Amino acid sequence: MPTPPSAPLDLLLLPSWLVPVEPSGVVLKDYGLGIRDGRIALIAPRAEAIKHPTLETRELPGMVLTPGLVNAHGHAAMSLFRGLADDLPLMTWLQQHIWPAEARWVNEDFVRDGTDLAIAEQLLGGITCFSDMYFFPQVASQRVHESGMRAQIAIPVLDFPIPGARDADEALRQGVHLYDDLKHHPRLSIAFGPHAPYSVADDKLESIRILVGEMDVGIHMHVHETAHEVEEALSKHGERPLARLARMQLLGPRFQAVHMTQVNDEDLALLVQHNCSVIHCPESNLKLASGFCPVERLWEAGVNVAIGTDGAASNNDLDLLGETRTAALLAKAVAQSATALDAHRALRMATLNGARALGLDEQIGTLEIGKFADIAAFDLSGLAQQPIYDPISQLVYASGRDQLRHVWVGGKQLVDDRHLLRMDSERLIASARAWGERIGAADRN
Numbered sequence: 001m002p003t004p005p006s007a008p009l010d011l012l013l014l015p016s017w018l019v020p021v022e023p024s025g026v027v028l029k030d031y032g033l034g035i036r037d038g039r040i041a042l043i044a045p046r047a048e049a050i051k052h053p054t055l056e057t058r059e060l061p062g063m064v065l066t067p068g069l070v071n072a073h074g075h076a077a078m079s080l081f082r083g084l085a086d087d088l089p090l091m092t093w094l095q096q097h098i099w100p101a102e103a104r105w106v107n108e109d110f111v112r113d114g115t116d117l118a119i120a121e122q123l124l125g126g127i128t129c130f131s132d133m134y135f136f137p138q139v140a141s142q143r144v145h146e147s148g149m150r151a152q153i154a155i156p157v158l159d160f161p162i163p164g165a166r167d168a169d170e171a172l173r174q175g176v177h178l179y180d181d182l183k184h185h186p187r188l189s190i191a192f193g194p195h196a197p198y199s200v201a202d203d204k205l206e207s208i209r210i211l212v213g214e215m216d217v218g219i220h221m222h223v224h225e226t227a228h229e230v231e232e233a234l235s236k237h238g239e240r241p242l243a244r245l246a247r248m249q250l251l252g253p254r255f256q257a258v259h260m261t262q263v264n265d266e267d268l269a270l271l272v273q274h275n276c277s278v279i280h281c282p283e284s285n286l287k288l289a290s291g292f293c294p295v296e297r298l299w300e301a302g303v304n305v306a307i308g309t310d311g312a313a314s315n316n317d318l319d320l321l322g323e324t325r326t327a328a329l330l331a332k333a334v335a336q337s338a339t340a341l342d343a344h345r346a347l348r349m350a351t352l353n354g355a356r357a358l359g360l361d362e363q364i365g366t367l368e369i370g371k372f373a374d375i376a377a378f379d380l381s382g383l384a385q386q387p388i389y390d391p392i393s394q395l396v397y398a399s400g401r402d403q404l405r406h407v408w409v410g411g412k413q414l415v416d417d418r419h420l421l422r423m424d425s426e427r428l429i430a431s432a433r434a435w436g437e438r439i440g441a442a443d444r445n
Helices: 076-081 090-105 108-123 137-147 168-182 202-215 227-237 241-247 265-274 282-287 295-301 320-335 343-349 352-357 391-398 425-444
Strands: 011-018 031-036 039-045 057-067 069-071 127-133 150-157 188-194 218-223 255-259 277-280 304-307 375-379 404-409 412-416
Touching (some): 057 391, 057 404, 076 090, 076 425, 108 127, 108 137, 127 137, 137 150, 168 188, 168 202, 218 241, 227 241, 241 265, 277 352, 282 320, 304 352, 343 391
Parallel strands (some): 011 057, 127 150, 188 218, 218 255, 277 304
Antiparallel strands (some): 011 031, 031 039, 057 375, 404 412
16 A cells, blocks of 8 residues: 555654655755655655654755766676776787686686676766676676666677677576576666677577666667777778668667767768667776767767766776766866856766666656665765855766765665665675786785
């Protein structure tokens, strides 16, 4: 039976500012947000909110409540390769360093420890949901389940053997089994993650197309990451990668095109026609010199643009708030317009747009009554945030993830005053150092 409107709230949060994200551009000052049964049950002016029966009330002076941030692309366990192969172009980085390191080191223990490290780092930056595309996805899903976080697990598919799967067919079978196991999970969803157009053949893409149609799940794929990728596809196949995917009927509202640094008029028309989402990873693209995603042009055309950190091996952090600032600044330079991607739209890209890309926008991404209480509280009371004319401008342009104070996912608190409540930071640091010593010693030899 539905809960009576007069039932007590489980928790009432009383921040200085509340940013619902939808409607766009709105900042509510001196409002309260009430949580009941894991969902947002009340948003009202403070004077009204405090009259409501409540089991617990939290005063959050100087803080702004936002929807939990959504990291729409990453490779969580690669946190253990952070700094291993810096300052290299993409294909050199992949073929000569990362793929050999993965072949040697990646096993279930690596994915368990690396995913835990990534989850902890993300939570401490206000991220409540992330998309993960990495090996041993069943292990990653277990770690997300234990952590209390929310995630999309994209099943990696490549033409060659990968850790945990002898071939693409085995990876697809594992994906179907994991989907069956998790299809009723409240915080986990499955997508298929063909690595890139250049690493997955047509027959495997056709298998994915059929499975996606049967299972109604997303496709998460690196697309048009570099100019070289597009040039090579034109040379070998006579068509751009996105056009090939369109011809194979893979594009659609559940297609998540990661990177898209190379966008011409035909590409843009395909993205709009098929209502695809683009996942922008500005810092990884900058570090690997991959190119610039034309965010403002995509946005003006009506394309849903979300934001991701990529993996810590190519970024080198999982700081989505910092990524959002970079995205806003870079968008202005690329568009040659100071009005491109303002702070409010940048925050929308890191929240609602990410949720929409992952097919979760009816559940998360905004602070609205009925949605899951996935919430981040950032402290704007510090010296570097003063004075405050617009708390969102101060959050995006003058703050860092160290301003994060509290995190709730589905109404359950996972971070309290920057302390992880379900994870042991010291154990995570010790584990990461041990992996680093093993991998570093082998690399030196």
